[in-house]
Amino acid sequence: MAVDRTLLMVKKEILQLSRNRRVLFIAFMMPVMMMTLIGLGFTGEVKNISAIVVNEDGRGFSTTFLDALRQTDTIKIKYYANDLDEAENLIKNGQAKAAILIPKSFDENFRSGQAYVYVVVDGSDPMSASRVLPSVQAVAQSFSPTIVVRTSNIVLFNPTLRYIEFMAPAVVGFVLQMFPIMTIAVAIAGERERGTIEQLIVTPISSLDVLLGKMIVYMGIGLTNAFFMMAVAVYAFKLTIRGNVFLIALFIFIFLAASLSLGILSSAISKTQLQAIQTLMPFIIPTAFLSGTFYPIESMPNFIQPISYCLPLTYMIHAMRSVMVKGGGLEIIAIDLLALSIYAVAINALAVTAFRKKL
Amino acid sequence: MWENLVETFNLTKKFGDLTAVDHLNLKIRRGEVFGFLGPNGAGKTTAIRMLCGLLTPSEGYAIVAGFDVTKFPEKVKERIGYMPQRFSLYDDLTLHENLDFFGGIYRIPAGRRRARIKRVLEVVQLEDFENKLAGELSGGLKQRLALACSLVHEPELLILDEPTAGIDPPLRKAFWRYFRDLNKEGVTLFINTHYMDEAEFCDRLGLINKGRLIALDTPSELKKATLGGELIELIPSEIEKAHSILKDFAKIRRIEVKEKRLLLYVEDAASSIPEITAFLRENRVEVSSVQRIEPSLEDVFIELVKVGGG
Numbered sequence: 144m145a146v147d148r149t150l151l152m153v154k155k156e157i158l159q160l161s162r163n164r165r166v167l168f169i170a171f172m173m174p175v176m177m178m179t180l181i182g183l184g185f186t187g188e189v190k191n192i193s194a195i196v197v198n199e200d201g202r203g204f205s206t207t208f209l210d211a212l213r214q215t216d217t218i219k220i221k222y223y224a225n226d227l228d229e230a231e232n233l234i235k236n237g238q239a240k241a242a243i244l245i246p247k248s249f250d251e252n253f254r255s256g257q258a259y260v261y262v263v264v265d266g267s268d269p270m271s272a273s274r275v276l277p278s279v280q281a282v283a284q285s286f287s288p289t290i291v292v293r294t295s296n297i298v299l300f301n302p303t304l305r306y307i308e309f310m311a312p313a314v315v316g317f318v319l320q321m322f323p324i325m326t327i328a329v330a331i332a333g334e335r336e337r338g339t340i341e342q343l344i345v346t347p348i349s350s351l352d353v354l355l356g357k358m359i360v361y362m363g364i365g366l367t368n369a370f371f372m373m374a375v376a377v378y379a380f381k382l383t384i385r386g387n388v389f390l391i392a393l394f395i396f397i398f399l400a401a402s403l404s405l406g407i408l409s410s411a412i413s414k415t416q417l418q419a420i421q422t423l424m425p426f427i428i429p430t431a432f433l434s435g436t437f438y439p440i441e442s443m444p445n446f447i448q449p450i451s452y453c454l455p456l457t458y459m460i461h462a463m464r465s466v467m468v469k470g471g472g473l474e475i476i477a478i479d480l481l482a483l484s485i486y487a488v489a490i491n492a493l494a495v496t497a498f499r500k501k502l
Numbered sequence: 503m504w505e506n507l508v509e510t511f512n513l514t515k516k517f518g519d520l521t522a523v524d525h526l527n528l529k530i531r532r533g534e535v536f537g538f539l540g541p542n543g544a545g546k547t548t549a550i551r552m553l554c555g556l557l558t559p560s561e562g563y564a565i566v567a568g569f570d571v572t573k574f575p576e577k578v579k580e581r582i583g584y585m586p587q588r589f590s591l592y593d594d595l596t597l598h599e600n601l602d603f604f605g606g607i608y609r610i611p612a613g614r615r616r617a618r619i620k621r622v623l624e625v626v627q628l629e630d631f632e633n634k635l636a637g638e639l640s641g642g643l644k645q646r647l648a649l650a651c652s653l654v655h656e657p658e659l660l661i662l663d664e665p666t667a668g669i670d671p672p673l674r675k676a677f678w679r680y681f682r683d684l685n686k687e688g689v690t691l692f693i694n695t696h697y698m699d700e701a702e703f704c705d706r707l708g709l710i711n712k713g714r715l716i717a718l719d720t721p722s723e724l725k726k727a728t729l730g731g732e733l734i735e736l737i738p739s740e741i742e743k744a745h746s747i748l749k750d751f752a753k754i755r756r757i758e759v760k761e762k763r764l765l766l767y768v769e770d771a772a773s774s775i776p777e778i779t780a781f782l783r784e785n786r787v788e789v790s791s792v793q794r795i796e797p798s799l800e801d802v803f804i805e806l807v808k809v810g811g812g
Contacts (some may be wrong), residue, residue, distance in 0.1 A: 151606045155595070162594045162635075338590035342651075345554045345584040346578045346607045 144355070148224040150350045152356020156176040156330075160360070170326055174318040174368040175375055181310050182380040192259040192271045195242040203250035208260075211285065212243065231263065240265045241275040253286075269474060311376040312463030313436040316373060319365055319395060320402050320456050324423060325359045327406035331498075332419035335410070350499045358403050365399040385470030391463070394476075394483070398459045401487035404494040411497035430456050458482045507532045507659050507690045508553060512562035515548050522548040525562065526712035529544040532658075535681065535691045537704030539799070545713040546694040547587065550663050553692070554584045567658055580608065585651035587663040587694075589644045593637030597628060597647055600636055601654050608655035616656075625680060642673045649680065660684065661692045666700065678703055698799040707799075707807060716806045721799060728802045730755045732771040736764045736778070737797045739788035753777065801812045 160266070166205050192369060196212075198205055199403060212218060221239055224230040230242035244261035252258040264272035334340040376382040384391070405426070406419075413419040433440075433447060434456035440448060451457050462479035465471035509529035515523040523545045538546050545620040551557040552568055555575040564571045567581035591600045598619060605615040614728045623629045626646035631639065638648060645665065652660060662681075666674040678700065681691055693704065701707055702721050709717040709724070717724055726732070738744035741762055748754055748766070753774050768774040771794035780790050 147609070153602060155592070155599075155603050158599060159592065159594050259758055337593070338586060338588045339592055341556065341586055342584075342590040342604075343558055343607075345582070346604060347579045348607045349576075449730055 144349060146349050148352040149355045149359070152348075152353055152450045153359050154362040156356060166326065170322065171362045171371075174322060177318060177370045178311065178314050178372040178375045179344045179379065181314055182307055182375065184219065190216050190274055191219040192217060192241060193221040193239040194218045194275070195224050195233050195239045196220050196497065197224045197227055197230050197242060197244045199226075199247045200245050200249040202213055202257075203231070203252045205245045205249045208245065208249075208282070208286065211282050212279070213264070215278050215282060217241075217274055227261075227263070234265050241272045243279060251413050264386060277394060306413050307376065307382055308468045309464075311373075311380070311388075312467045313460045314376075315369055315372050315395070315467075316398065316456055316459040316463050317431070317434075319369060320459070321427065322368065323361055323365045323399055323402040324406040324409070324427070325420065326364070327357060327403050328410040328413075328419040328423060329416050330361070331410035332413050332416045334414075336415045343471065351495070354407060354495060356496055357405075360408075361403055362396075366395065369395045370398075382466050382467075386466030386468075387472065390466050390476075392474065394462050394480070397480075397483050397487050398455070401455060401483065401490055403488065404491040408490065408494040408497055411494060411500075421455055430454050433457075434458050455483060506530060506565075507531060508536075508564065508566050508570070508692065510549075510562065510564040512593070513549065513552060513559050513564050514561035515545075515552060515557060516560040521713050523552065523559075524799050526710075526713075526715055528626060528708060528715065528718070530690065530692060531706075532690055534705040535684070535685050535693065535703070536693065537701045537707045538694045538710060539571075539696070539698070539701045539707050539803070540710035541696055542712075544710045546696075546710055547663055550584075550661055550692070550694055554582065554661060555579060580655070583655065583657035583660045585648050585652040585660070585662045585665055587667060588726070589641075589648055591636050591644075591648060591651055594635060596633050596635055597623065597639075597650075598632045601651055603649055605654045609620050610655060618656070619653050622653045625653065625683070626650045642669050645669055645673075645677075649677070653684070657689065659690045659692060663694045664696070666695070666697065667695065674700070698803065709803060711807055717802075725797045725799070728805050729797050730767045731769045732767070733795050734766040734771050734775060734799045735770060735791075735793055736766060736789060737762060737791040738764065738782060739790065743785075744782060744787045747782065747787060748778070751778065751781060765780075784804050 160170070170186065196209060198209065209220070213220060218241070222233055224233065224242070227242070227244055228237075230244070234242060242261075242263040244263070246259070246261070249258050250262070255292050260279065260283065262276055264275050284316060331340075340353075342427075344350075373384070377384060406423075409422040410419045411474070413422050420471075432438075433443065433451045434454045435451065436456070440451045443451065458479040462476040462483075465475045465479075506529045508528060510526050510528045513523060513526040513528075514521065526549055540546050546772045547555065552559050553571060555571050555578055558572060566578045571578050571583075592603075595603065601622065605618060610618060619632075620629070620677065623632060626649050628643065628646055628650060631643065636644065639647060644737055649662075649665065666677050671679075674697075680701075681693070685691055691734040693700075694739060695701055704721065706718065706720050707724060708715055712767065717728065720728065736744070741759065741764065745759060748757060748764070753768055754766050754769040755769070764765075766774075766778065775792055775794070779792055781808060782789055
């Protein structure tokens with residue numbers, strides 16, 4: 144290992160990157176865009192959820208109640224159905240996200256203080272579903288605390304939990320997995336594809352210097368990405384980071400090193416850029432869906448869950464959510480830290496060995 | 503100082519069942535232009551890659567610039583320049599940046615590096631392109647840049663893998679001019695080629711076929727030794743008759759019929775020509791032309807492959 148040669152690699156890599164606008168865009172803009180899109184798409188209140196009204200009573204106070212519902216901008220009453228079956232069919236067909244049933248004798252019951260309404264929500268869209276119930280409840284409360292809003296089917300989310308708090312830590316982990324793996328794998332496989340690696344090997348530079356130079360550059364990009372993504376979440380979407388920032392940084396560093404090593408490994412066993420990406424696919428696809436980025440692992444089928452716990456991103460996301468949102472400390476994420484550290488060291492050793500052997 | 507800049511001892515490389523290089527024993531002298539000649543797939547590139555430390559031998563070893571390549575690859579790499587068959591520099595760096603990067607890896611101090619870059623660009627006549635991106639150069643200019651890059655650290659030995667493959671004849675000539683100039687400055691050159699005409703320019707030639715060295719000598723000695731002396735081309739009036747008459751002529755070692763010409767291999771052309779023509783005239787065969795010709799290396803190669811059963 145030689146510091147001067149490693150630094151030459153770093154300088155060369157930065158020069159090349161500075162001329163590659165496409166890679167620059169992917170490396171710097173995509174992560175920020177992802178965080179922004181998820182923030183914009185999911186944090187803002189959900190509005191105009193299409194709803195069906197089944198008014199079995201149709202008299203007196205039931206109409207007043209519906210008038211009040213029409214005033215909220217969360218719910219938009221689009222259909223009127225005769226009974227619950229008809230309403231559920233409309234939901235099944237995707238024409239509405241929720242149904243509100245006002246039972247017979249609602250008017251009389253209201254006057255005697257025992258009224259209730261049913262709410263049926265579309266569980267396939269937890270975002271909308273989670274908003275319907277509180278809105279109906281709010282309207283009901285404004286008339287009388289005695290109106291009971293009953294739900295059938297499901298409510299997935301704690302209605303007070305904002306989606307950005309669920310997503311932001313996951314997006315940080317997700318991006319720091321996908322982008323570094325891809326970019327470093329493509330960068331190294333590209334040198335092999337173009338034959339430039341051969342010109343490097345006939346010089347006295349060691350393979351370790353070559354790898355280290357690349358890792359430093361892509362580690363730098365990864366850390367910058369992490370910083371920008373958190374900045375977007377905190378400043379644009381008012382996310383509060385409750386845990387220790389240094390602990391978060393430590394996780395990001397370890398996880399980035401592991402991701403980069405995996406990218407190196409895939410490039411070491413591939414001849415071309417395309418092959419390197421193909422090699423990564425069987426890892427990337429399950430990781431995207433099973434690591435808990437978008438859906439909680441607990442709600443996955445039992446036979447899928449062991450797969451989730453084999454994916455490093457699962458531990459990263461758990462740690463990020465625990466520290467960033469819940470303000471947890473080392474005592475909660477010790478297992479994640481241990482798992483990720485072991486994984487990072489192992490995959491790095493494997494990658495370096497494979498890379499040197501290939502040369 | 504080693505007299506031999508490259509020495510290989512039973513250098514062998516196997517890829518599965520295929521033996522690409524088979525017990526190669528070579529000695530390359532300091533200061534010579536050595537040509538490694540053979541058809542595509544003969545094992546030239548594999549041999550070169552072992553000399554540069556790009557491949558590990560399956561058997562045997564190579565001493566390059568005084569060091570065992572397998573044991574001290576870094577020492578060897580500091581002392582040799584290598585120009586691969588395919589352009590392998592960074593398209594998205596300028597000529598200067600490419601040369602500066604590689605010069606830096608060889609630890610040439612910054613000040614001297616600038617001077618060296620200027621010098622090597624002059625050698626290959628690319629001074630005007632210093633700040634252009636390498637990717638913007640045409641194929642021939644890229645090859646020249648590759649040569650410049652392999653020279654930046656003033657190597658003792660320059661290893662070139664088919665440096666002129668696929669470039670046009672005028673540029674090939676220019677390349678050989680560069681090689682000769684470099685050689686005058688004391689650089690030893692090891693050149694892989696499958697062009698027979700180029701091989702003539704080398705001080706010594708190693709002929710390789712199917713991984714095995716089948717001959718090693720100067721071009722003229724190779725011709726003499728392989729083809730059994732000198733070559734006379736004779737055009738007689740009646741080819742069949744001339745052939746049967748000369749078949750038993752003592753001084754002729756071998757006769758080949760090529761269309762209307764006879765190719766005669768003799769010990770010494772100058773003394774044989776009058777005797778042969780006189781003998782033919784005695785037997786009433788007219789000779790319309792007779793002259794000593796220079797056999798081509800191609801003839802040598804074909805002959806060697808035939809004899810060696812390659």
